[in-house]
Amino acid sequence: MQGLIFLIIAAGAGVLMAIQGSLNSALSKVIGVLEGNFILHAVGLLIVVIMLFVLGLGKGDLNAVDKAPWYLYLGGVINVAIIYGVMLSIAKTGAGVATTAIITGQLAMSLVIDQFGLFGLDKVPMSWGRGIGLVLMAIAAKLLLGK
Numbered sequence: 001m002q003g004l005i006f007l008i009i010a011a012g013a014g015v016l017m018a019i020q021g022s023l024n025s026a027l028s029k030v031i032g033v034l035e036g037n038f039i040l041h042a043v044g045l046l047i048v049v050i051m052l053f054v055l056g057l058g059k060g061d062l063n064a065v066d067k068a069p070w071y072l073y074l075g076g077v078i079n080v081a082i083i084y085g086v087m088l089s090i091a092k093t094g095a096g097v098a099t100t101a102i103i104t105g106q107l108a109m110s111l112v113i114d115q116f117g118l119f120g121l122d123k124v125p126m127s128w129g130r131g132i133g134l135v136l137m138a139i140a141a142k143l144l145l146g147k
Contacts, residue, residue, distance in 0.1 A: 018099050024083055025090035033087050037080060072119075093145070100141040107137055 028036040052058045089098035111130055117123035 014103075017102075018095060021086040021090050021099065021102075022095045025087045025095075028087040029091060033084060036087060037083050040083060041080070097141070097144045100137070100144050104134070104137040104141045107134055 024036060024040060027039070030036075031039065052062075086098065086102065089101065092098075093101075111126060111134060113119065113121060114124035115126045
């Protein structure tokens, strides 16, 4: 049952990602891609500041920021690239096609991360089923592109 709850949470996050990508793309058409990226990160920062320092919702320890390996902070840089790429791809191909391609790329990299246990995660070996799932996702992306 607990596994099902996490799948529902993940599916909900996927729904929000599709909405977010579409909203971000629409914003980029109004104010520009980099400008939209800047505003989105500023709004996100404001929300996190409120959650941490006003509402006191954080349960971690910001004093431990120097204890994490440097590469774990690349997520912030990668996030800028993700939002930029999503804004451009949805604007050019539509939400369905872009999201399918995004998920296919995400799945492919996730399988590599699992296979090798990258970033300190547990190793989860590649299987035929996982490989076939990836191929089917790539076929779905091609079919949705319709060209």
